[in-house]
Amino acid sequence: MVHDTQRMQSLAERMAEDEVAGRSLWADARRRFFSNKAAVIGLALLAFVAAFALFGGQFAQWSNEELDYNVMGVVAQEGGPSLANGHYFGVDELGRDLFARTVQGTQVSLLVGLVGALVAVVVGTIYGATAGYVGGRVDAAMMRAVDVLMAIPYMFVLILILVMYGRSMIALFVGLGLISWLEMSRIVRGQTLSLKNREFIEAARATGVSGVTIIRRHIVPNLLGVIAVYATLLVPLMILTESFISFLGLGVQEPLTSLGALISQGASTMAYGTIWQLAFPLLFFCLTLFGFFFVGDGLRDALDPKDR
Amino acid sequence: MTTPLLSAREIDVTFGTTRPGDMPWTAPRKLRAVSGVSFDLAAGKTLGVVGESGCGKSTLARALIRMVPASGQVLWQGDTDLLSLSPAAMQRYRSEIQMIFQDPLASLNPRMTLGEIIAEPLRTHRRDLSRADIRDRVRRMMDRVGLLPQMINRYPHEFSGGQCQRIGIARALIVEPRLLICDEPVSALDVSIQAQVIELLQELQRDLNLAILFIAHDLSVVRHISDEVMVLYLGRVMEAAPAERLYAAPRHPYTQALLSAVPVPDPAVERDKRIIPLTGDLPSPMAPPSGCVFRTRCPRAEAACAAEVPAPGPGPHRCACLFPGTITADEVA
Numbered sequence A: 001m002v003h004d005t006q007r008m009q010s011l012a013e014r015m016a017e018d019e020v021a022g023r024s025l026w027a028d029a030r031r032r033f034f035s036n037k038a039a040v041i042g043l044a045l046l047a048f049v050a051a052f053a054l055f056g057g058q059f060a061q062w063s064n065e066e067l068d069y070n071v072m073g074v075v076a077q078e079g080g081p082s083l084a085n086g087h088y089f090g091v092d093e094l095g096r097d098l099f100a101r102t103v104q105g106t107q108v109s110l111l112v113g114l115v116g117a118l119v120a121v122v123v124g125t126i127y128g129a130t131a132g133y134v135g136g137r138v139d140a141a142m143m144r145a146v147d148v149l150m151a152i153p154y155m156f157v158l159i160l161i162l163v164m165y166g167r168s169m170i171a172l173f174v175g176l177g178l179i180s181w182l183e184m185s186r187i188v189r190g191q192t193l194s195l196k197n198r199e200f201i202e203a204a205r206a207t208g209v210s211g212v213t214i215i216r217r218h219i220v221p222n223l224l225g226v227i228a229v230y231a232t233l234l235v236p237l238m239i240l241t242e243s244f245i246s247f248l249g250l251g252v253q254e255p256l257t258s259l260g261a262l263i264s265q266g267a268s269t270m271a272y273g274t275i276w277q278l279a280f281p282l283l284f285f286c287l288t289l290f291g292f293f294f295v296g297d298g299l300r301d302a303l304d305p306k307d308r
Numbered sequence B: 001m002t003t004p005l006l007s008a009r010e011i012d013v014t015f016g017t018t019r020p021g022d023m024p025w026t027a028p029r030k031l032r033a034v035s036g037v038s039f040d041l042a043a044g045k046t047l048g049v050v051g052e053s054g055c056g057k058s059t060l061a062r063a064l065i066r067m068v069p070a071s072g073q074v075l076w077q078g079d080t081d082l083l084s085l086s087p088a089a090m091q092r093y094r095s096e097i098q099m100i101f102q103d104p105l106a107s108l109n110p111r112m113t114l115g116e117i118i119a120e121p122l123r124t125h126r127r128d129l130s131r132a133d134i135r136d137r138v139r140r141m142m143d144r145v146g147l148l149p150q151m152i153n154r155y156p157h158e159f160s161g162g163q164c165q166r167i168g169i170a171r172a173l174i175v176e177p178r179l180l181i182c183d184e185p186v187s188a189l190d191v192s193i194q195a196q197v198i199e200l201l202q203e204l205q206r207d208l209n210l211a212i213l214f215i216a217h218d219l220s221v222v223r224h225i226s227d228e229v230m231v232l233y234l235g236r237v238m239e240a241a242p243a244e245r246l247y248a249a250p251r252h253p254y255t256q257a258l259l260s261a262v263p264v265p266d267p268a269v270e271r272d273k274r275i276i277p278l279t280g281d282l283p284s285p286m287a288p289p290s291g292c293v294f295r296t297r298c299p300r301a302e303a304a305c306a307a308e309v310p311a312p313g314p315g316p317h318r319c320a321c322l323f324p325g326t327i328t329a330d331e332v333a
């Protein structure tokens, strides 16, 4: 008898342990994402570019600063891509190894894009969710401020910052960060407004959950999809902006470089027959942008299945 | 007589509404969603609140728990006026009064598991409990409302409407409230499921001595669960009475019209039933008719009805009509 009771108890415990794992909306979205070919290709591209940026340096035969005196002066004839002398991507106009330079440029471009997007995500989400949730005058004031900031031509401000505070990475991050969160905060606010009137928020308010907790526990998790999509699409926009700035000659300063700066240099020497100086940075630039756009689109489709 | 658990006195809710395109300085137009509503609700009893869509049922419920600004008094056990408490002091009563909602799925956060959803009121009000304690209580509550405790890690979208409403009930009851406000809890469910959910509510009410404020938009749903029924029209009480009396001998023409539209299971009664048609549209709540708000659709309306606002009067059977009484032959279509 005692034995039986014990067995029943252990059975009951085992049953209780045997909880069915739920299929979260994230799991559903992941499945949809991976059944989307373009998205998977995009992800593969990004993985390749990331691996190149992180580990490419270990395969380089030359550092990004060394000048190869063998090819100096005869870059157009001798400086092309070659396995023999270790310049896989050729050399730039000064005789530096373009492979190492491209690795470095990719690192910087990715960093710029990711930092810009990160600022947008953190600042934009908190700002937008607060404005949307609090509502009323606070919301009106906060969003008018965003309107005003958005009305300022940001390229102009960015250039001004870079001219005034020197062309450092920090100035670039600050400048990009200042503008990147504006659009994000608008999107987040709009989504928050529509979430706010949903019954589950009302349910939480009715039992006395505090405003901060509601934003953290109920609003933000339901915004993550939109935020993720927008952030992935924002990274390439940041990279593009930085490249444009670099193209104007205002971006990161030598010896640092970015894909945009490399493309700019490559384009300026194109006429001398050193097409590889443009082609390789441009290739990585395109791979990166395509990757992010494909992944962003894939995320959007995966998280918002209503479209199909 | 014992003190009622909750007494509402002259509850008024006015919204200022702006239309798109209004200038910021235009004075908002006043919408009186609830006006002069009073009732008593004792522990273990059910008050049914009935009225057409937009008559202010949800607003009344939300006024009681201070989700919308309201004037009047909401007395808890006859002495504490909930409407005049500080937000911090109100917090305690937010666990005593719990609510369940009309749309079962929409009232559950799609990103949270069942366990997290049901535990939320506990995590808010019982900070002293350990995680294991909470999980244990959640499991027991799930079992209590007819959900398999193994489902604790599942997400709301994996459940049917009826099950979602059970989740909502579990979430409401986990903090052992004394008053449960049900805002059309079964309107979105299939008829067969409706009966199950109502049965569950009744069973829980008996076991926990719960007071229930049960909102519905037609009289048939609240019939069996209610001890008392209150009929609202444009935010005002038209008639309120103990359930048997209201169904057997309604005195207000609006109640009579609503009742005549309810199908009766007995075919003989159904055949002899006298239907009173409700003519005309619901007036805009922005510009309610003068005098008796029901007069634009009332078959019994007279000149006096436009001049004087009928008072519901005291007593167990309240009826806000100048000419209360049984249905007359010429009102029947």
Ligand SMILES: Nc1ncnc2c1ncn2[C@@H]1O[C@H](COP(=O)(O)OP(=O)(O)OP(=O)(O)O)[C@@H](O)[C@H]1O
Pocket (backbone or CB within 6 Å): B015, B016, B017, B031, B033, B051, B052, B053, B054, B055, B056, B057, B058, B059, B060, B217, B285
């Ligand atoms: N926050 C608000 N601001 C302005 N008007 C509101 C607000 N909430 C409700 N109203 C108005 O108050 C009136 C009553 O609405 P309420 O939601 O209480 O009706 P209801 O009886 O619950 O209807 P239903 O059966 O459709 O749920 C409606 O005219 C509605 O438009």
Ligand code: SF4
Pocket (backbone or CB within 6 Å): B253, B254, B292, B293, B294, B295, B296, B298, B299, B300, B301, B302, B305, B310, B320, B321, B322, B323, B324
């Ligand atoms: S007061 Fe007049 S209009 Fe109002 S319900 Fe009674 S009879 Fe009808």
Ligand SMILES: [Mg+2]
Pocket (backbone or CB within 6 Å): B057, B058, B059, B183
């Ligand atoms: Mg309602």
